[in-house]
Amino acid sequence: MKKKIKTCAPYLLLSIIIVAALIGLACGDMGPDYVASFVSSDVAHLNGNFDSFFISSDPQDHGGIGFDVLSNFNNINTGEWAGYFDGKVKNEDLDYIIYKARLGEIDSLIFAVKKSGYPLDTSLRNCSILKYKDTKKVSDFLFYMGYAKRCEPFATQISGWYDEDEVKARKDSIRSDTKRMLTLADKGQKQVTNAGSDFIKQRYVFQVLRLYFMSGDSDKCINYYHQNEKLIQSIGNSIRFRCMGYLAGADLKVGNIAEADYLYSQIFAGCVPMRDAAYTSFHPQEDSDWNQSLALAKNDSEKINLWFLLGVYADPLGSMQEIYKINPKSELLGLMLMRGINQLEGQSIDTYGGVHISTDRMNNNLLDFVITVAAKENSEKPYLWNLCAGYLEWINGKTDYDKYLDKAKVESAGDSLVMEEARYISIMGKVQAADVKDKNFGNNFLDDLAWLGSKHTVEKKEDFWGYRKGTAFAWVIECIAQKYHESGNRAMAYCFGLQTGFAHSGVLDTIVQIINKQNKTPMEVYALKILAKSKYDIVTMQAEGLVYDYKFKEAVALYQREHVVGSDSAETSEDNDGYGHWNDVSNPFVSQINDCFECGDSVPVDVNEPKDESLNLYQFAQGMLAYQDSLKTDPKNAATYYYRMANGYYNMTYFGSCRGYFSDIGDQYVHVWFGPYSEQDYSIPNVLDCKMAEDYYVKAMNLTKNAELKAKCCFRAAKCEHNYFYLNIPKDFKGDFIAGKYFAMLKTDYSKTQYYKEIIKECGYFRTYLGNK
């Protein structure tokens, strides 16, 4: 059975402010998606080359190692050539010769080196390589570049489509021209002998190896590597690892999986730009392969590289245990620990609708191992193991986590990130342990919450470090909400985000009472801050409930009783944008042929109808009351009033132009936007009910003598009927819709009106009806 600890009822809905904060942080410039994690790997202070391992805690993600391999290689390659020339040739000139120059230009440069005054294009004349004094070295470089450029197409080719000419001619493409590859390889082998330095020789060997590999002759590739292994390994540059890469590839092809995996582990550890390729190529098939790979390791460091790659590949804990046995001070242990923690978090923390921790996938073996290493204090960074031990102890529901955290703080000598991390965990533990029934509940952590809720950290890493802080803050707020909920204090639970939908109940009344209180407790003050709603907002939410019960009089009275209308209303308050007023919806007493939410001015307004101005909820309720009064005081125009009230009733429904009236109620709007006809709908009364509108349209239609208004009312009633049909589509119904009585009435009685023509122009359903009839 899945058990959840650490608060959070399934229906807990996080307050908008927290969600907004998390989304905002998650969308920062750092790029990574929101990570369900409380521990940042920054705290391990690891070598920057491993940064890319930690951008995600997704266990399926090997760390997002993929970066721009090509530009990395290009820079490294240029740097190595710059070293060959003792830094005396400009990098930009090297870049040009290596990556851009045509073969003709290389030849020209060779001639210019051999014979001063050889005519050159302007672009080459100023090339700094011509000023380099050791012309033998320059010639070797240029000859090699000419050779490399001839080899390149065979290596960079992609297995593309045959073109039609090739098919017709039955010619082999370059991708299968092994003869040319082998001829080039022979030439390269000769150049190895002629070259003046091991640096150049090694590069010729690399080209030859690559040609053998591309030609599909794996045995030749393997043999040639071993013949030249000493030379290849003598220089610790990128070419060494690239040679190893081709050897590994050839090994795989001939089934020598163990050596291939061994080589990949060494490449993975030693060559950052090839890390992605090495990782994706590492695939031990059987345990015997793996054991043979381990046996190939020449020393502890190489063994650790293998175990490390296994940890990234599949088993962080197993990897850590083995690395620890070999060398407890290996830096890679810390790295693997952070991956292990992040992966565990990925499996145990979900952030859907809040931050939830599930302990059912907790790995006690990991906890035991971390505690053991922390206790032995023989790792490279003992503080890291204590910090993680404290975190894992807390997350596993143990109470002695603080002793590990305290030790971590001391052992890190006050490292700011460690201090922050330890503080997050302590705060979460403190809040979790607090008793909500205690009258002083909150007093011992309110200062902590203020710190946790602030955006800045000592390191000012708002985007990256900050979102861990955001996660902790979100969790703590939920924890408090759940505690209030369990104690029966629904108003405070609501303030902290546990909002169970449309708040008809006394919850809103209680919140208004808290707002009105003169002597609020510190927790109440904090709760209202988290709620981030003004009194006007809360009253409006209450009024929404009344309006959708058609209790317009009570709604108006509520606004007036709470003194939130008039000059001091929230309508002009910047603090209440989006909660208290609806400047973006059109006049609910105006009708449109097509249902159109927030159409506002863009939809033509009928002549003689009220101005298309926005009305807030208070004004809407007042308007409905005014029309009710007018029915009594001005009965001869009753048809108009019924019609306008019908528009009001219609437009406040989901189908109307002013459904914004309910969109701000509680959190139900989520369902409204995405599931207009779904089964999960509405605790909001009458949102989908057009019956009242239909009744009033019919009243207006029966009373008026104006044929245009009759047509309009009839069409509007048809819309009500149509909406009812869509909400109750018979099972297995096939076809567009079933027309009701009002479409028939329109056709029979009002086909001569101007409005009828407009309906035909605008309403596809009606056109379908007429066409199908």
Place this chain on the structure above:
Amino acid sequence: MSMSRRKYLNGCLFIVTLIIAVSCRHPRINADKAFYYWRSNFSLSEKDKSYLQNVAVSKLYLHFFDVSWNDEYNKVLPVDEIKFDSTFTNTFQYVPVVFIANKALDKTPLDSIDELSRHILNEVSHIAGANNVNFKELQFDCDWTDGTRRKYFDLLTYFHKEMNQAGKLLSATIRLHQIKYAEKTGVPPVDRGMLMFYNMGKINSVPGYNSIYNTRDANNYASHIASYPLPLDIALPVFGWAICVREGKVTGIIEKAVDKDFSDTSMFSSGGTDIFVSHKAFFFHGKYFMKNDTVKLEQVTPDLCKSAAENAGRYLKDERRTVTLFDYDSIYLTNYDKKDLEKIFSLSN
């Protein structure tokens, strides 16, 4: 309507259905017998040839290449191209099969489908020409979606014209859901469909459930076969695999696994019928197992395949067709004797 009356009518309906089903079983017309040969290197030994001829197989469907999207080059490219060994002869009829990944179609603009089609045609022609593969039929395999249907069907239309002009047939694989929801998924513009009568269920860790073939899932689809508007060949499964499970979640599949693979008791112990539990962490068949991981073996035994064949035969129209088995692999075929295969090919039990 009262419950008893309803039960009575349901009973009558069942009996009538049964009568119709039984009475509709025609004597089967002889089928062309075939195998899918789904490997990158085509090499048939004399033993293979003799085995195939012994069971009267006349046709082999060859996986020529895949058409897939390459993220690195930002291009649609052919991959996993078949390689023929030097001993290739046209002993059998060969049907080149090209698999098209949906992403390749997704990434190809509609107005470039003809260009892609030309590329594919050239590729097929080149491979066939270079290796002297004579073929009378070309097959496409694609699990098209709503989003890729138009492009895929345009591609098939191109090939339909090209193949017909060359006097060849064009066929396409049809999955069971495409049979059941033919109105929604559309019917591909080809001469024949190859109904893949397997892989019908969800791959899961539930013991005893066979996602490759099980009668219950099959019957959810089978009744729609007769009304499908294309003439259908049929592909039946003769393969198996092992589903790797960790903490109840499927973590991978070991292709071509058989029960003896898990017989090493230092690694696995039995956890029930076709279930094996790992004792420790180790690499095995390319997967990394941790302690207490489980493996669920799903295999199509001769009896199960006969049952599938008989079930399919019940719903297929009585016309000449190819019955093909997926795929040609001695690991599984050693369990099938000649009589088994004869029954399977005849779609009867």
